[in-house]
Amino acid sequence: MTGNRRAALTAIVSNREIVPGTFLMAFEEPRLAAEVRPGQFLMLSIPAAHDPLLPRPFAVFNREGPRVEILYRRVGKGTGRLAGLKRGDSLRALGPLGNGFPLPAPSVASLVLAGGVGIASVHLLLLHLLKHQSVPTTLLYGARSHQEIIPLESLEAQGLRIHIATEDGLRGVKGTVAALLSTTPALWEDGAAASTEAFVCGPMAMLRAVVARLNRPGIRTHVSLESRMACGYGVCQGCAMPFKDKENPERVRYRKVCTDGPVFTADEIPWGKTEAS
Amino acid sequence: MTGNRRAALTAIVSNREIVPGTFLMAFEEPRLAAEVRPGQFLMLSIPAAHDPLLPRPFAVFNREGPRVEILYRRVGKGTGRLAGLKRGDSLRALGPLGNGFPLPAPSVASLVLAGGVGIASVHLLLLHLLKHQSVPTTLLYGARSHQEIIPLESLEAQGLRIHIATEDGLRGVKGTVAALLSTTPALWEDGAAASTEAFVCGPMAMLRAVVARLNRPGIRTHVSLESRMACGYGVCQGCAMPFKDKENPERVRYRKVCTDGPVFTADEIPWGKTEAS
Amino acid sequence: MTKIDMSVPLAGLSLKTPVMTASGTCGYGLDLLPYLDLSRLGALVVKGISVEPRQGNPPPRIMETCGGMLNAIGLENIGMEAFVAEVLPRLREHRTVLLVNILGESEEDYARLVDRLSEQEGIDGFEVNVSCPNVRRGGIAFGSDPATLEHLVAFLRPRTEKPLIIKLSPNVTDIVDMAGRAEAGGADGLTLINTIRGMSVDVESRRPHLATVVGGLSGPAIKPIALRMVWEAAARVQIPIIGVGGILSGEDAVEFLLAGASAVQIGTAHFRNPAACIEVMAGIEGYLARHGIQAVRELIGAIRVDPSREA
Amino acid sequence: MTKIDMSVPLAGLSLKTPVMTASGTCGYGLDLLPYLDLSRLGALVVKGISVEPRQGNPPPRIMETCGGMLNAIGLENIGMEAFVAEVLPRLREHRTVLLVNILGESEEDYARLVDRLSEQEGIDGFEVNVSCPNVRRGGIAFGSDPATLEHLVAFLRPRTEKPLIIKLSPNVTDIVDMAGRAEAGGADGLTLINTIRGMSVDVESRRPHLATVVGGLSGPAIKPIALRMVWEAAARVQIPIIGVGGILSGEDAVEFLLAGASAVQIGTAHFRNPAACIEVMAGIEGYLARHGIQAVRELIGAIRVDPSREA
Numbered sequence A, B: 001m002t003g004n005r006r007a008a009l010t011a012i013v014s015n016r017e018i019v020p021g022t023f024l025m026a027f028e029e030p031r032l033a034a035e036v037r038p039g040q041f042l043m044l045s046i047p048a049a050h051d052p053l054l055p056r057p058f059a060v061f062n063r064e065g066p067r068v069e070i071l072y073r074r075v076g077k078g079t080g081r082l083a084g085l086k087r088g089d090s091l092r093a094l095g096p097l098g099n100g101f102p103l104p105a106p107s108v109a110s111l112v113l114a115g116g117v118g119i120a121s122v123h124l125l126l127l128h129l130l131k132h133q134s135v136p137t138t139l140l141y142g143a144r145s146h147q148e149i150i151p152l153e154s155l156e157a158q159g160l161r162i163h164i165a166t167e168d169g170l171r172g173v174k175g176t177v178a179a180l181l182s183t184t185p186a187l188w189e190d191g192a193a194a195s196t197e198a199f200v201c202g203p204m205a206m207l208r209a210v211v212a213r214l215n216r217p218g219i220r221t222h223v224s225l226e227s228r229m230a231c232g233y234g235v236c237q238g239c240a241m242p243f244k245d246k247e248n249p250e251r252v253r254y255r256k257v258c259t260d261g262p263v264f265t266a267d268e269i270p271w272g273k274t275e276a277s
Numbered sequence C, D: 001m002t003k004i005d006m007s008v009p010l011a012g013l014s015l016k017t018p019v020m021t022a023s024g025t026c027g028y029g030l031d032l033l034p035y036l037d038l039s040r041l042g043a044l045v046v047k048g049i050s051v052e053p054r055q056g057n058p059p060p061r062i063m064e065t066c067g068g069m070l071n072a073i074g075l076e077n078i079g080m081e082a083f084v085a086e087v088l089p090r091l092r093e094h095r096t097v098l099l100v101n102i103l104g105e106s107e108e109d110y111a112r113l114v115d116r117l118s119e120q121e122g123i124d125g126f127e128v129n130v131s132c133p134n135v136r137r138g139g140i141a142f143g144s145d146p147a148t149l150e151h152l153v154a155f156l157r158p159r160t161e162k163p164l165i166i167k168l169s170p171n172v173t174d175i176v177d178m179a180g181r182a183e184a185g186g187a188d189g190l191t192l193i194n195t196i197r198g199m200s201v202d203v204e205s206r207r208p209h210l211a212t213v214v215g216g217l218s219g220p221a222i223k224p225i226a227l228r229m230v231w232e233a234a235a236r237v238q239i240p241i242i243g244v245g246g247i248l249s250g251e252d253a254v255e256f257l258l259a260g261a262s263a264v265q266i267g268t269a270h271f272r273n274p275a276a277c278i279e280v281m282a283g284i285e286g287y288l289a290r291h292g293i294q295a296v297r298e299l300i301g302a303i304r305v306d307p308s309r310e311a
């Protein structure tokens, strides 16, 4: 396989604001669509533009045949430029990158927790679980406001149990995903087998709160982390974050979020010491 | 008037490739449209983009009511970015800038010479002359290929005498504007009064050739020059070019193309010494 | 909403706002008149004035680069006497703090400029551009040798009561040393930074884009370098620092203030927008309002650095 | 069409093409394997190796700026022994010219690296990174004091037969002097430039964007500065120069060759495109073809400068 991979040069098929501030972009790239596993990501850039200079990391939200879909929130310069792209505009996509989520055995109960646009990183996982698990899968999904909640009817139709929390309280429970988790523990325990795999993606504060609450016997928690990235494929060392050193759990060791992650088990992360990203 | 001028923030109304490589862009900006005089220019930039960093100078090709039209050739990064703009995209326009062409008395015969996209700088002048002159106006218009010739039927309908030269010979005379001028002198002398005002805009090689041939009694030649510009309104001194020093014609003096020009009389320019721009 | 206090004291002057023009990027200020009221500026810094008029360099003089531009204007200016006779009377009509940027090729040049201009009404201080080659010292710029710099400042110091602000060149190994030397010589303030020496080549013609080959790089490309130099110098000297280099927005200016600058200058941004200073001021005010800060002074040097973290 | 000759001789090596990777921007080369055949490179320059492994700096380590990026990776690496045991055997499988970038905090560190690595098969030469602080000399970097630099090079010179290429820091007043000193010490070649020290501030948190406050600026923003330094150094030294700083395209590389570089390195561009070196090579070949030039060597130093024009 030496030397024959390339960053794909592709063209936007569609790009629209599906809820205020959040966009769904699609392009066709059969290889990426075929290869990508849940939790992996792409580095996206605009070929001719030098501002921003660096590509930006995005999870693959969905795939359908040759089509790849990205769900992203407009937060700064790079996502602002993406939001301005129109059908036919060209895009460079490198990937799929990262380790992705470890996929549980079909009989294992799965609990997925997403905060905000973190839903993008777990969406392919949800599709996988709905297709392969013999036990029900639950999604706890929180957002700042009810307007930010991405419609997930088709997942619900496939049997996903969705519980929503919004900070404005106008949809689902008022509060955060973490609150949802602790105030209604029965939510996810009822269907849970002896062991549960939890998958979490969202802002650092949410991760911290959720992981603390999931820290109990029988639950293994996988967290998809974010970090500022320059390359996304392991060469710049820019994305390093501190993790527990296996040999000496009191010390930290820098590991790369892009190639060692972005998915880590919660117990690898020194929660007290981790930088808010 | 201190302090109340602004670079206009406006939105593209239309932007399309009218002949291969050459675009016509329109936006609405009533003040600019009302104020601009033939031969003046605007500095255009894309507000949010920092690449390119500097605005680019463009003549006003046409105005209609509140509408301003720019005719431009895609040659590099800045014009490439402009060519990618679509209806509704925002644009910053500073101007009108520069001295513009001196407008001749209505009875004076006018000869206008344009090479390539130099037509953009003389188009408003042609409209003015067709409206105000009591004698006919002649345009000698040359381009590399017949495909690059901008359609000017409406000017012809208003009485403009147009003579075209193309280097591929597929439209008009085969050759350059300068060749057109010297091979068919009767072209412009027949209608010429005792004195003729000539107005020239085009690439440096064309200016040089044309001006040499126009250097005869009774003709006053006005040339619209180009130079790399950073500001366009006189503060950076980047656009300076050497001109004959009035006190000492053997020496040159740097003058600003943006505020002292872009229109100069041919005898101000030390043709031998001028940099090709 | 209480009115935000944008004033800053600087080198004995009280400025309405911390936003000034950068020398050489707004001529003598007069070309800005259609676009802004000069009295709204913290200060107007005019282009470098020399004893005799200077023609400047042959074209091409400018070239754009990624995020920046190169210039080799060659310090073109009308000279000290024409400035006094023709420009100064017009500038006096606009009630603005006026700093005159001066440049010379010998200590005597600078002395003549300070002597002549100090007598003039309407000049509030000097910004001394030390980037020019020192003809007496084999053409090494005043701004690149620490001892030469200190000597120049100490030589000028007794000649005027007006503030002497030294504009440092970034083309040095140790900006902190240069800042310390200028302070030791008696400077009232520092401006950091002037342009960084750079070049660019036209691959089609194989010629440099600038007639002089090398020019000065300015614009957002150099902002991180300018900011670092301001931060390092601010940790060393007591005198106020004016930060300049690549500022386009209010947020950019706030970065410089946090890093320790008492005021900022706007240069290349003028070429995108003649009212760039006003845009930056509005941006700073917006930032202060959003953060509930009453006075811009509170930002100066207010960067939060965990001391254990410094490299 | 006759085949274009892309080979260049450099410091006793013969390179297939003038395009190399820049240290620290492609790890040990192994992460590039999916994207390119390492044997197509002019040379692979691996990330800086120190005697002992280094953890690197705490995050955040990178920040984008206009046209560039700041990094404070902190020279994280697996150390000399792990490099020899784990990486080198794998790199030997790929027939590529291998230059090992080495870094130390004392002359002894560098000597141990040169001694240990010189014995190894598969290493074609050294690139000596002199940007680290010299612990013996109060933390002033080897690369910022001319005498210290010359001494280091002369000290290392007799220890190896392999080419010693010195990678200069741009954070100096006089790059020409540094280049001359490295040559006088016995360097076989020079790499110019390493990153320029810069910083950036998050105005919302009021904290620097990098945990170490200051980091190194790279990318197209610094290209004009790198190019100027290459041009100035090339006029002074006889040894070949490898140009690096902001190269994204074949045209960018041609600028460096024209200015006097014998080869170029591609750094930050790898973060946009892992096959950036291949893209640059193709760009150079296209340029040569368009201009009817048979051999890339013809471009080296072939800038056209009218002597009367130099500033």
Ligand SMILES: Cc1cc2nc3c(=O)[nH]c(=O)nc-3n(C[C@H](O)[C@H](O)[C@H](O)COP(=O)(O)OP(=O)(O)OC[C@H]3O[C@@H](n4cnc5c(N)ncnc54)[C@H](O)[C@@H]3O)c2cc1C
Pocket: A041, A052, A056, A057, A058, A059, A060, A071, A072, A073, A074, A075, A076, A077, A078, A079, A080, A117, A120, A121, A225, A226, A227, A228, A229, A262, A277
């Ligand atoms: C593996 C991975 C997968 C991701 N997947 C998605 C996704 O599917 N959809 C999506 O909308 N976003 C996703 N992100 C986050 C996304 O990459 C950032 O929002 C984006 O890089 C911001 O770029 P910008 O230029 O618009 O913002 P900038 O102008 O760079 O920054 C704007 C603000 O966003 C913050 N920010 C910038 N980059 C990051 C980052 N990587 N993580 C956290 N905060 C950041 C900055 O600190 C700043 O406050 C993912 C990030 C990673 C690391």
Ligand SMILES: Cc1cc2nc3c(=O)[nH]c(=O)nc-3n(C[C@H](O)[C@H](O)[C@H](O)COP(=O)(O)OP(=O)(O)OC[C@H]3O[C@@H](n4cnc5c(N)ncnc54)[C@H](O)[C@@H]3O)c2cc1C
Pocket: B041, B052, B056, B057, B058, B059, B060, B071, B072, B073, B074, B075, B076, B077, B078, B079, B080, B117, B120, B121, B225, B226, B227, B228, B229, B262, B277
């Ligand atoms: C007063 C004035 C009025 C103008 N009016 C028009 C107009 O109406 N329509 C139009 O298409 N063009 C006009 N131009 C030229 C136009 O400004 C340039 O084509 C444009 O700036 C190129 O920008 P770019 O970023 O696309 O090219 P760059 O990437 O900057 O350069 C691409 C190529 O174009 C050359 N070039 C760049 N700028 C100029 C320039 N100012 N003059 C000559 N060559 C240049 C470069 O040397 C290079 O070879 C005018 C120029 C001036 C000074």
Ligand SMILES: Cc1cc2nc3c(=O)[nH]c(=O)nc-3n(C[C@H](O)[C@H](O)[C@H](O)COP(=O)(O)O)c2cc1C
Pocket: B236, B237, C022, C023, C024, C025, C047, C048, C071, C073, C075, C101, C129, C167, C193, C194, C195, C217, C218, C219, C220, C222, C244, C245, C246, C247, C265, C266, C267, C268, C269
């Ligand atoms: C075209 C131009 C001309 C300049 N002329 C001068 C000058 O005469 N004197 C001076 O001290 N600095 C001069 N400078 C430097 C600026 O004042 C400023 O220090 C530098 O451009 C960095 O700021 P910026 O990035 O905001 O432009 C000039 C800069 C430019 C771009």
Ligand SMILES: Cc1cc2nc3c(=O)[nH]c(=O)nc-3n(C[C@H](O)[C@H](O)[C@H](O)COP(=O)(O)O)c2cc1C
Pocket: A236, A237, D022, D023, D024, D025, D047, D048, D071, D073, D075, D101, D129, D167, D193, D194, D195, D217, D218, D219, D220, D222, D244, D245, D246, D247, D265, D266, D267, D268, D269
């Ligand atoms: C993330 C990063 C890490 C780097 N690490 C090293 C290093 O270990 N040793 C070194 O000599 N240079 C290092 N450099 C500098 C580059 O090799 C190169 O000199 C510089 O980035 C300029 O080139 P560029 O603009 O093409 O990136 C590093 C640069 C970056 C961006």
Ligand code: FES
Pocket: A228, A229, A230, A231, A232, A233, A234, A235, A236, A237, A238, A239, A240, A256, A257, A258, A259
């Ligand atoms: S983003 Fe470059 S190593 Fe992870």
Ligand code: FES
Pocket: B228, B229, B230, B231, B232, B233, B234, B235, B236, B237, B238, B239, B240, B256, B257, B258, B259
């Ligand atoms: S373009 Fe700035 S002075 Fe003419």
